[in-house]
Amino acid sequence: MRKHLPLITALILGIFSVLLANRYFAKREKELFEGTEPKPVLIAARDIPSDTTITERDVKAVKIPAKFIQPSAISSKKAVIGKLTITPILKGEQILSTKIVSPEKGGWLAIKTPVGKRAVSISADSVSAVSGLIKPGDYVDILATFDLIKIGEGGRQEVQSITLPLFQNVLVLAVDREMKKVFLPEDKKQGRRERREISTITLALSPEEAENLVFAEEKGKIRLMLRGVKDNKESPLGVVNFSTLLQNFSPILPLKVEEKERERKKEIEVFRGLEKEGVTK
Numbered sequence: 001m002r003k004h005l006p007l008i009t010a011l012i013l014g015i016f017s018v019l020l021a022n023r024y025f026a027k028r029e030k031e032l033f034e035g036t037e038p039k040p041v042l043i044a045a046r047d048i049p050s051d052t053t054i055t056e057r058d059v060k061a062v063k064i065p066a067k068f069i070q071p072s073a074i075s076s077k078k079a080v081i082g083k084l085t086i087t088p089i090l091k092g093e094q095i096l097s098t099k100i101v102s103p104e105k106g107g108w109l110a111i112k113t114p115v116g117k118r119a120v121s122i123s124a125d126s127v128s129a130v131s132g133l134i135k136p137g138d139y140v141d142i143l144a145t146f147d148l149i150k151i152g153e154g155g156r157q158e159v160q161s162i163t164l165p166l167f168q169n170v171l172v173l174a175v176d177r178e179m180k181k182v183f184l185p186e187d188k189k190q191g192r193r194e195r196r197e198i199s200t201i202t203l204a205l206s207p208e209e210a211e212n213l214v215f216a217e218e219k220g221k222i223r224l225m226l227r228g229v230k231d232n233k234e235s236p237l238g239v240v241n242f243s244t245l246l247q248n249f250s251p252i253l254p255l256k257v258e259e260k261e262r263e264r265k266k267e268i269e270v271f272r273g274l275e276k277e278g279v280t281k
Helices: 005-033 108-112 207-219 242-249 253-266
Strands: 038-044 059-065 118-123 139-151 157-175 200-205 221-226 267-272 275-280
Touching (some): 108 118, 108 157, 118 157, 157 207, 200 207, 207 221
Antiparallel strands (some): 038 059, 139 157, 139 221, 157 200, 267 275
């Protein structure tokens, strides 16, 4: 018996080692595959721009390991269809609740307003709104025209119209109640797009700019100039009135009038008997 004792001891230790190894590998396998069970989640079927209403074709349901699903990911199509995107969502990216919002939910305009800016609405007609073609997300320059009362010779009051630039490169937040780009409906009979009149335009301005714009709207006439997509440079613009307008388009006209006036004043008529002659000083 003593002869086989070392062999029996080695056998028992071997069995014990195998049991420990199996337990260890089972635990590691459980840890390795934990969270790998597939669960459904919605991803973008295409690139979805910001301010876009999500449709059924924009998303698709897939199954991925649970540990790869982000905390705010959405798995139900009903929860996203009809919602608006706050930021762009790339193709294949998970649809997160933090990147979409309900159109009717309060505070949507506040989300769109940049930090440090205020949303200011002004009334607009077809002229100041560039024939109704300004859209949310566009950038505009703002001009204001005023009628000023000027005291002329003899205390006579004269009205002088001036146009001055207020602000440049201003973001359009909303047009009427629309806060995203929409396309005008097409008139099938006429074969052209229908022109849509708008009543208000909401702009993003600083508090100081907002005060100036409100005053300008109350006292004068506002005009909006639509900027190109890639044009974000500010131009040095000045005040325009009738005098500057004439100088810009006829720069030599005032000079000629001045010269004729000087020539007329220098010539003096002198009568010698019945003869008249001009003398110039």
